[in-house]
Amino acid sequence: MSPALTAEIAQRFAAIALGHVRREYPNKPGHVLAGPEDARTPRELQPIFYGSFDWHSCVHGYWMLAHLLQRFPQIEAAPAIRALFNAQLTPDNVEAERAYLAAPEARGFERPYGWGWLLKLSAELSLHTHHVWFDTLQPLADAFVARFEDFLPIATYPVRVGTHFNTAFALRLAADYGEATGNGALFSLLSATALRWYGADENCPAWGEPSGDDFLSSALVEAECMRRLMPRGDFLGWFDRFLPQIEAGQPETLFSPARVSDRSDGKIAHLDGLNLSRAWCWRALGKAIPEDDPRRSMMVAAAEAHLAAALPHVAGDYMGEHWLASFATLALEA
Numbered sequence: 001m002s003p004a005l006t007a008e009i010a011q012r013f014a015a016i017a018l019g020h021v022r023r024e025y026p027n028k029p030g031h032v033l034a035g036p037e038d039a040r041t042p043r044e045l046q047p048i049f050y051g052s053f054d055w056h057s058c059v060h061g062y063w064m065l066a067h068l069l070q071r072f073p074q075i076e077a078a079p080a081i082r083a084l085f086n087a088q089l090t091p092d093n094v095e096a097e098r099a100y101l102a103a104p105e106a107r108g109f110e111r112p113y114g115w116g117w118l119l120k121l122s123a124e125l126s127l128h129t130h131h132v133w134f135d136t137l138q139p140l141a142d143a144f145v146a147r148f149e150d151f152l153p154i155a156t157y158p159v160r161v162g163t164h165f166n167t168a169f170a171l172r173l174a175a176d177y178g179e180a181t182g183n184g185a186l187f188s189l190l191s192a193t194a195l196r197w198y199g200a201d202e203n204c205p206a207w208g209e210p211s212g213d214d215f216l217s218s219a220l221v222e223a224e225c226m227r228r229l230m231p232r233g234d235f236l237g238w239f240d241r242f243l244p245q246i247e248a249g250q251p252e253t254l255f256s257p258a259r260v261s262d263r264s265d266g267k268i269a270h271l272d273g274l275n276l277s278r279a280w281c282w283r284a285l286g287k288a289i290p291e292d293d294p295r296r297s298m299m300v301a302a303a304e305a306h307l308a309a310a311l312p313h314v315a316g317d318y319m320g321e322h323w324l325a326s327f328a329t330l331a332l333e334a
Contacts, residue, residue: 002283002300003307005332007075010068013325014077016315017061018084020322021051028054030114032105045100047093056114056164057323063121064326067333070127089136098140101147111151113164115144116173123180141177145186148174152189158197160222162214162274167197168225169216175228191229198222202241206251210258215273215327219243219254220281227288235288246295254278255302257309266319273320275310276327279303283334307331 027042027050042050052058062085069081100106110118122141125134158167171190178187206219223242227235249255257278258271279302286299314324 002304003311003332005071005329007072009332010072011075011077013314013329014065014068014075014081016321016325017052017065018077018080020053020318021058021061021065021084022088023051023322026053026318030055030110032103034103034105047096048088049097053318053322056110056117057326059114059117059121060323060326063117063124064329066121066124066128066133067329070124071333085133089133091136094136094140098143101143111147112159112167112170115147116170118144119148119177120173123177126180145177145183148186149189152193155193160218162209162211162216162218163270166216166218166221168194168218168222172221172225172228175225187229194225194229198226199238203244204242204251206254209251209253210271210274213267213270214258215270215277217254217274217278217281219251220278220285224281224284227285232288239285239289246298249298255298255305257306260313263313263317263320269317269320269324272310272313272324273327275306276324276331279306279310279331280327280334282306283331287334303331303334 024042029042029045031038031045033039046055049055049058049062052061065081065084068075069078072078101109119141122134122137125131125137128134155167159165160168171194175187175190177183178190201222204219204222206217209217209219223239226238226242230238243251243254245251257275260271261268263269263272282299282303286296286303289296289299310324311328313320314328315321
């Protein structure tokens, strides 16, 4: 039986995230100093998302907690999650996070990875019966929607790396916000951009995977982006052209979990995330093709192999512990 998210796993993952979303140090700020007055602590700069080693990891830690609370509202960690959100998601804190973006030096702050995760968090909060958190965060979500709207029309080329700058991953996450909130204009912009960037891609060799610090599969994340943003019938034809040799087990590298040699090295530890994000993509893509398609069982098997390689290492060293559970949740819920 394929691994799935259970209440027991949800409790374990929630405990991990609650242990780091308000852990301010160590910290790697993505902060540009325009003058000495900008030399401030992470908590002073971003009063909500100052933990988890870096801003974007903190955001997807909050996303995971919101998702776990929605799926398993009776887990032991539920009161602590609610208390965290009540304490942190306040109008003043949200305004401080939004105001940070107004500085000219912050134009590229967290583009595009953090942009996508912030909207993914907002989309998750929109599903909660308790709508106060979603409403409170809305000004910050609006600011990142505006950033997508400003940036995508001038972004001539996609970025196909396996790290934070990957554009397909950001479009994929933002699509959930567009759909959840009924923002058809945003969803249409994301779809049009994906088609402009990736619509003509064929016979992807995946020759650059895995690179030494990938946590995303450039090939599979692109396919998952197109699955999410294209009509199903159109996607199936595109997918056949993009990865035409799946039935032959090619590109072979996409079926083989990456080996992680040192989990105390933050870059090498990214490869656990690569295994989890590949599992997420393989699962989602497998469900998009017909049940009797022989590729489907191969894709499911690839997902399970990648999960088996990475799930035991979600916690243990802070270089992975501050973010990997979020990617494990994506994979288990696909």
